[in-house]
Amino acid sequence: MRGMRTAVYPGSFDPITMGHMDIIQRSRSVADRLIVAIMVNPRKHPLFSVEERVMQVRKAVSGMKHVQVRTFEGLLVNFARHVSADVIIRGLRAMSDFEYEFQMSLMNRRLRPESETVLLISAEPWTYLSSSAIKEIVKFGGSVKGLVPAHVEEEMRRKFKDGHDFHQSS
């Protein structure tokens, strides 16, 4: 739609955490429409299939009118072009994230200067939160209540009970 600013928020979301939810909510200040873009990467060994992640994120953002959930393969900038997104949103938790985000943002700018990367600083309670920490905690029986949407915690417990595992990736 003309005059609407579209942003993409790419990631693995394996699984979506409250840190991601915070970034999704705060993206409102920089975009009218947000597309949460879940990367399809057959080389990674995620805990949840891409279809499961789409369902989880859709449920988590249901009721948020400006948010859509999609998957993408290949280069992010090609997906951004495809959905006419002029903003790429990423969350920054700590300095340790910076180098990776810096490199990715420069590379993406080189590939497609029309997409501007905007780094949103995580809200304090989520600065130590990561999908991989969440997976490890649930795997070894700890509680992640309040750190991921309730339906996600439930699905994780079920996965691990069924003997699924994951390879450290995100």
Ligand code: PNS
């Ligand atoms: O949640 P993650 O795993 O930190 O997300 C990483 C992601 C999906 C944003 C990144 O790996 C990505 O954009 N991959 C798509 C391939 C691509 O465009 N690579 C060039 C950027 S350097």
